Amino acid sequence: MLAYPDEYRREREAEIVGTLLDEAVHGQEWPSARQIAALAAGGLQTRARVAAATPRRMLADGLRLGAVMYFVLLCASTIELSLRHTVFGTPSGTLGHFGLVDLEAVVLAICVVALAGAAHEIGLAAIVGAVTIQAIMFRDAPVPFDPPHLIVAGWILVTGVVAALAWHPWLRPLRRPWSARFAALALAGIGLGTLGFLAVDAATLWTTPVLVRLLVVTQPQLSVPVAVLLVAAVAGLDPRPALAATVAVAADAATHLQTLVAFSSYLELPPVQYELGTVVSLVLAGAALAITVVSARRRVRI
C-alpha cells in the first residue's frame, strides 16, 4: 500500500485490505506476488489519476523530481569522491581537496532535502554554496581547469528549473512538500550504492569493456535511477517520472559535455570515457523525453 498517495490510503486502505483478506487463503499472511505487483501498479496509477486533475501540478512535480534527482546524482558522485580519498588515498585527479569535497557532499544533501520539502529558497542557497565550493576546488586544482565558465553547465540548467519552481507565478501556487520519506530513502540509497560501487570499481574497472563499464560500473548512479523512473512512468501511466528523468539526464549530459570540452586538451585523461558518457546521457535523455511526450498525450482508457 506504500505505492498509494497518503490521502488515498487514509480513505481507502481499510476497504482494499479488507478485500485482500477476503481473498486470502486460510493461514496466508502475505499477499501473493501477483497481488503485490497489481497493488504497486495500482498505487502509481492512482497517483497519476489524482495529479492529472491539475496539469500544472504534473509539470511542477516532474520538474521538481528531476531537479532533486540531479542533485541526488551529484551528491552520489561527491560522496564517492570523498570515500575514494578516504579509502584509496588521494588519486592523481584534479580534485585534491579532501575537506572541501566532504563539505560539498553535505551541502548537496541539504539541497536534496530542501527541494523534496519544497523549500526552494534554501535549495537555491545550497546550490550557490555548492557551486562556490566547486569553483574553489577547481581554482586550486593541481591541473589548471579551462575554460572556467563551463564548469557549471549542468548546474545552470537545474538551477533554472529550481528558480522557476520557486518564483514563477504559474508554478508557485502548487508548491507543496513531499514526505521526508523520499529524501531519506534517496540519501540512504546513495550511501549503500556508493559503497557497492566502490567495491565493484576497485575489482573490475580496468578489465571490463568501455561501454559496459559506463552503463553498469561507471554510471550505475545514473542508469539505475533513470531505469526506475522510466518503469514507474510506464507502469503508472504517469508522465511525471519520465519528465524528471529527462531533466536529470539532460543536466548530466550538459555536465559531461562541459567535462569533454574542458578536458580535451589533457591527453593523460581517457577522453573516450567522457565522449561515450556524453553519448549515453544524450541517448537516455532522448528516450526519457519521448516517453514523457507519449505518456502525457495518452488518454487513459476506462
Added chain:
Amino acid sequence: MREPTFYVLAALLDGPLHGYGIIKRADELSAGRVRLAAGTLYVALDRLRDAGLAEVDREVVVDGRLRRYYRLTGTGREALRAEALRMAAAARLVLGRAGAQP
C-alpha cells in the same frame, strides 16, 4: 473499454456488490479467465466512479472489515450495453461468414 472494466460492470448488472464480490462474480462470468487482482480492481472502480459509470451504494462492517458496495449508474448500464452491442457486431462480422466455419 478494457476487458477487466467490462467484467467489473457486468458483475454489477444483477445488483450492488463489494470488492471481493465483484472479483468472484467476474471470475464466474468469464469462466475463470478474468482474475482481478485487488490493485487492478480498485483502479478500475475509481476510473468508473470518475466517469460516472458506477457509484458507492453503501458501507457495511463485517467481522471488523470495511465492505463498500458499488452499483451501476444509468450511464454505466448504457455504456455496458453499447460495449456489448459493439462486441456483438464485431462477432457477427466474423461468425456470419462461411470462411469462419471450422
